[in-house]
Amino acid sequence: MKKFVVLLLVVLLFAGFAFSKETLRVLMPIGGGYTIEDQEAIGEEFEKANPNVSIEMEFVGWDNLWNKIVTSIGSGSAPDIMYIGSRWIPALADLGAILPLTEYISEEKKATYYDSVWETVGYNGDYWGIVRAMSTKAYIYNKDMFAENDLEIPQNWDELHAAAKAIHDPDNGVYGIGLAGKRFVSTVTQFQQYLYANGGNIVNPEGDAIINNENGVGALEFYVELSNYSQPGISEWKREDLVKLFETGKIGMFIDHIHNAKAAEERGINVGIFPIPKGPLGEKPYSTVIVTDCISISSQSKNVELAVEFMNFMTSFDNQKAWDLTLGFVPPMVEEKNLPEFQTPFWKQYVEAIQYGVPEAVNIKDWEGVQEAIVDSLQNVILGNQTAKQAFDTAAYIINLLQK
Amino acid sequence: MKVLKNKHVPYVLIIPLLIAFAVLIGYPLFNVLKTSFYKATFLNPSASVFVGFDNYSWLFNFKLYNPNISYFMAAFLKSLLWVGMSVIIKVVIGILAAVMLDSKYLIGRKVYRSLLVIPWAIPWAIAAMMWAWTLNSQFGIANSLLLHLGLVQEPVSFFATTTGAFISTFIIDAWAGMPFMVIMFISGLQNIPEALYEAARLDGANAVKSFFKITLPIMKPVTLTVSLLSMVWTFNSFDVIWVLTQGGPARATETLPIAIYNASFRMLRLGGIGKASAMTIVQVLVVTFIAIFYIRTLKEDTA
Numbered sequence A: 001m002k003k004f005v006v007l008l009l010v011v012l013l014f015a016g017f018a019f020s021k022e023t024l025r026v027l028m029p030i031g032g033g034y035t036i037e038d039q040e041a042i043g044e045e046f047e048k049a050n051p052n053v054s055i056e057m058e059f060v061g062w063d064n065l066w067n068k069i070v071t072s073i074g075s076g077s078a079p080d081i082m083y084i085g086s087r088w089i090p091a092l093a094d095l096g097a098i099l100p101l102t103e104y105i106s107e108e109k110k111a112t113y114y115d116s117v118w119e120t121v122g123y124n125g126d127y128w129g130i131v132r133a134m135s136t137k138a139y140i141y142n143k144d145m146f147a148e149n150d151l152e153i154p155q156n157w158d159e160l161h162a163a164a165k166a167i168h169d170p171d172n173g174v175y176g177i178g179l180a181g182k183r184f185v186s187t188v189t190q191f192q193q194y195l196y197a198n199g200g201n202i203v204n205p206e207g208d209a210i211i212n213n214e215n216g217v218g219a220l221e222f223y224v225e226l227s228n229y230s231q232p233g234i235s236e237w238k239r240e241d242l243v244k245l246f247e248t249g250k251i252g253m254f255i256d257h258i259h260n261a262k263a264a265e266e267r268g269i270n271v272g273i274f275p276i277p278k279g280p281l282g283e284k285p286y287s288t289v290i291v292t293d294c295i296s297i298s299s300q301s302k303n304v305e306l307a308v309e310f311m312n313f314m315t316s317f318d319n320q321k322a323w324d325l326t327l328g329f330v331p332p333m334v335e336e337k338n339l340p341e342f343q344t345p346f347w348k349q350y351v352e353a354i355q356y357g358v359p360e361a362v363n364i365k366d367w368e369g370v371q372e373a374i375v376d377s378l379q380n381v382i383l384g385n386q387t388a389k390q391a392f393d394t395a396a397y398i399i400n401l402l403q404k
Numbered sequence B: 001m002k003v004l005k006n007k008h009v010p011y012v013l014i015i016p017l018l019i020a021f022a023v024l025i026g027y028p029l030f031n032v033l034k035t036s037f038y039k040a041t042f043l044n045p046s047a048s049v050f051v052g053f054d055n056y057s058w059l060f061n062f063k064l065y066n067p068n069i070s071y072f073m074a075a076f077l078k079s080l081l082w083v084g085m086s087v088i089i090k091v092v093i094g095i096l097a098a099v100m101l102d103s104k105y106l107i108g109r110k111v112y113r114s115l116l117v118i119p120w121a122i123p124w125a126i127a128a129m130m131w132a133w134t135l136n137s138q139f140g141i142a143n144s145l146l147l148h149l150g151l152v153q154e155p156v157s158f159f160a161t162t163t164g165a166f167i168s169t170f171i172i173d174a175w176a177g178m179p180f181m182v183i184m185f186i187s188g189l190q191n192i193p194e195a196l197y198e199a200a201r202l203d204g205a206n207a208v209k210s211f212f213k214i215t216l217p218i219m220k221p222v223t224l225t226v227s228l229l230s231m232v233w234t235f236n237s238f239d240v241i242w243v244l245t246q247g248g249p250a251r252a253t254e255t256l257p258i259a260i261y262n263a264s265f266r267m268l269r270l271g272g273i274g275k276a277s278a279m280t281i282v283q284v285l286v287v288t289f290i291a292i293f294y295i296r297t298l299k300e301d302t303a
Helices: A002-019 A036-049 A062-074 A086-094 A107-112 A115-119 A143-148 A157-167 A185-197 A214-229 A239-247 A258-266 A304-314 A317-327 A334-338 A345-356 A367-382 A388-403 B006-035 B054-061 B071-102 B109-116 B124-134 B141-148 B162-189 B194-202 B207-235 B239-244 B256-266 B273-302
Strands: A022-030 A053-061 A081-085 A130-135 A138-142 A253-256 A271-274 A286-297 A357-359
Touching: A022 A036, A022 A062, A022 A304, A036 A053, A036 A304, A036 A317, A053 A062, A053 A304, A062 A081, A062 A086, A062 B256, A081 A086, A081 A304, A086 A286, A086 A367, A107 A334, A115 A130, A115 A286, A115 A357, A130 A304, A130 A317, A138 A143, A138 A258, A138 A345, A143 A157, A143 A271, A157 A214, A157 A253, A185 A214, A185 A239, A185 A286, A185 A367, A214 A367, A214 A388, A239 A253, A239 A258, A258 A271, A258 A345, A271 A345, A286 A304, A286 A345, A317 A334, A345 A357, A367 A388, A367 B256, B006 B273, B054 B071, B054 B273, B071 B109, B071 B162, B071 B207, B071 B256, B071 B273, B109 B162, B124 B162, B124 B239, B162 B207, B162 B239, B194 B207, B207 B273, B239 B256, B256 B273
Parallel strands: A022 A053, A022 A081, A286 A357
Antiparallel strands: A081 A286, A130 A286, A138 A253, A138 A271
C-alpha cells in the first residue's frame, strides 16, 4: 500500500510537470480603437497553436500606458512583452528596461517592412521593437463646406489659411479648422505636422535641438495664426476630441487618422481627405508624421525565446493585415499596400503619404520631457505669454538638457 | 499566568494600531525619506546612487520653465494658493449650507441632505470628467445656459486660459469636497442648545447677529478641525487637476502633487523618484507644520 501511494505521488508529480504551462505576460493598450476582444483573440489563437503556452494579457488605457510600464519595471514585475509607443524606445533602452531585438529579426522579416518603419524602432544601432501599428495623417475636410465657399484643395499654407478663413463663421458656431492645444501627446504630433511640412524638426541628426530655427518658429507662428480661425480655447482640446466637432458640422477640416474620417462619414458628413501641404520653407510637396507603436520585450523577461515567437506570430502578414484593417492603421508592410482593401480613396491618401513621412521621434532621448517642453511653448504662445521665438528658445534649452 | 496591571492595558491594546501604523504609514514614509537621498529612476531602481542632500538643494535651484523661480517653488506656491482658495470655499459655503440644511423651516430637509452626498459618492476622476464636458465650450450645458440667458456673447473656454483653469479646478475640487464639510458642520450645529438662540431672540438679536455671535464662536472647534482635514486632503488633490488640465495650460495648474508626478514619471532625465521623494518630504513637513499650528490653536481655544 505504501509503495502504491509513493508511486501515485511520483506519477502525479510528473503529470504536474507535463501539464504545467509556460506563461507569457503581455501588456496591451485599450482605447483609441484598441479593444480587449481584438487583442485577446490573437492570444487565444496562439494558445490553440501552442497548447503548452498560456498568454496572460493585461490591459491599460493609452493615457496610463507609460505610467504602467514605468511602475511595473520599477517594481520588478514587468510583463514579458510590452506594447509601447516607439517614441519611448530611447528612454527605455538607455535605462536597460527593454532588450535589443536585432539578433532576433531575420532578414526576411526585415524586408517585409518599409525602411522608414524600421527607423522608428532603431536606436544606438539596434532595433528595440517590431512595429505593430503605423499611422500617417491627412486633412479630413467637410466637402459641403468647401463647395459652399468655392474652395479647392489647398496646395500650400496660403491656400490652407484662406480656406480656414473662408469657412470660419463663429456667429453661427462654425469654425474654419480644428486645432489641438491640450497637454497631451497628440497635441505635439498635431503640431509636428506643421513643423515637418515647413522643413523643420525637433532635433538634428546629432541630437541637438533645432526647433527654434526659422522653420520651427515659422511653423508655430502659422499654427497660432490658424488658431484665429479655429474653435475657441484650443488649449482645452486634444486631437482625439476634434472629431466630435467635425461630426457635428462645427469645423471645416482637421488633421486626423483614417478611422475618424470613416466615423464622420458614418455620421452623415460628406467627408473628403487631402494631404498636408508644405509650408513656405518645406521641400517636399506634402508632409506627414509617421507614428508607430511597437512590441518590445522587457529586460526582466525570463521567456525571451517564447516572447519572440509570440511577437512574430502577432506580426505575421495575415495578423498584421487584419489588425490594420480592423483598427484603421496604415499598413507598415510593403506588400500590404497592394491589397485591394487599401485601394479605396480614403486609404490611398494615407498610404501614399508614407513617401512624404518623417518619423515622430528619431534621435530624441526622452520623449516625455520633450513633449512637455513643446506643449508648454505652444500654450504660452497661444495664450499670448510669449512670442514663438521666445517659447521655442526655452523649449530648445530644455530639449538640449534632456539630450545630454 | 500573570495578570497585566491596569496601567499597562492601554499600551497593550494600542500595539495592533502601532503595528498597522508602522507597516502602512511608517515604512512607506521611511522609504520615501530614504529615496530622497538617492539619484534614482523607476526604470532602473537598482542603479540608485547616494547623493546626500543634492535632491533637496535641487528643489530650490532647479529652474526649468521659469528663469525667476525654481520648478519646485513655483509648484509649491501655486499649491498654497490653490489649496487656500479651495478650503476657503469649502468652509464658507459649507457652513452656510449647513445652517440652511439644519433650519427647521426648510421643507424637505432630508431630501436635500441625501442629495448633498452625491458629489462624495462619485469617484473624483469621474466627477472631473463630468465637469470637463459640463464646462466644455462647444458642447457643455454651462455655456449653453450662459448663451441662452444672454450672459455671454460667445462660448467661455473655462480651461483654456491660465486664470480660468486655475479658478475652475479649485472650484470643482471644492464642489467634490463639500459634502464632508456640510455633514460635519450640521453635526456641529446640532450640538448648539436651542435655548441660546431663544435667549438671543428675547434680547432682540436677529438671525444674522445670532449667526455671528452664537453659531460661529461655538462652531470654531469644528471649523478648525474640518478645515485642517480638508487642507490635508486638498494638498494631496491630484485627480481633479489631472483629468481636467494635466497641470496646464502653460503650467497654470501644476500644483505640488502634479509636479511630483511629473518629476517621477515624465522627467526621467531631469527629475526621477529621488527628487520626487524630496518634494514629497517637504510637502509632508509643510502639511505637518500647518497641522501642528491648527491643533495648537484648537487646544488654546478649548482650554
